[in-house]
Amino acid sequence: MYQSPLMSLPGITPEEYSYLQQATTGLNEQQMRAFLMIYSGKRKNPSDMLLFCLLGLFIVPGLQRFIINQIGMGILYLFTIGLCFIGSIVDLVNHKQLAAEYNQKMAFESLQMIRLSEMR
Template identity: 50%
Template sequence: MEIDPLVNFKGMSPDEYAYLQQILAGMDQRQSQNFVAFYSTRRKDSQEILLFTLLGLLGIAGIQRFIIGNMGMGILYILTAGLCFIGTIVDIINHKSLTFEYNRNAANESAQLVKMMVYPPEKSI
């Protein structure tokens, strides 16, 4: 019985799990282990994004946009106080979809890295 390598990710949505299963379907054991190692360093939890978005209501708006890699929107949020707080409120509502979009892109980049790696042949003992 094989252990699911995605079991240790906290806060994973069913959509993210299904998407990662599709990516892992075309990989062997070694590739899937490397994928999980790469992806775990890049993945964001939706609760963290929600926390940073809520901090935008109290202080500097746009932190969540910088964390998910939207630098332009982050700068715009800082300069406009989160688009007069409306953009920040919309991000609070949509924090899960923002996180899923970021994680989907991170998964694709991690899968490309793993597929480009050259693996030495396994040694028989």
Template identity: 45%
Template sequence: MARMLNFMPELEPNELQYIQSLVENLSDEDAKQFAFIYRARRKKPQEVLILIIVGFLLIAGLQRFYLGQIGMGLLYLLTGGLCLVGTILDLINYKRLAYEYNVKEAQKVLSMLHY
């Protein structure tokens, strides 16, 4: 786990564990390349949280657009965050939303590296 921790110290513990399991068979050079690409594509949970809070005040669903969930973003936008219930649930689960997005992106990056 120390190898990815050296490349990406900003990762949350559960995300670090998942990423380490993905890259455990890669060489150091490939792991560095993975970390470089993944860092550019991943979403930080704090940014998702900020967008959810903005959704309470201005435009509901921004966090869903940010995470690439266009359909859910439109639904939240048109229904006021599903009458704020969905926005409240997203507020509670913002780390999970970011983690699920990041898992998909990590898998895409790994497939780009042909592994």
């Protein structure tokens, strides 16, 4: 039975799988390998995001925001102690959504890189 190469991504959720399947429609095998190589290096596993949120709550406020390239929010969390812990707790509850939004951005960037390399 055929198993999609997308299933090799650790901690992939059904929503992420569905999104990636739609986004990579039309890519040939070589492009798909290149996409997976780029995307797997950039994506954040939801369970890793949970760990970053816990560290952001107890040790370094805003760490989770720095990890997902939201530098301004990370600095704000850092100087306000996670918006008085409320923002850090909200991020802890919504860690899967934070990871999913970041991963969608990274999938889009990875696809753009693949398409740009084709134009050359």
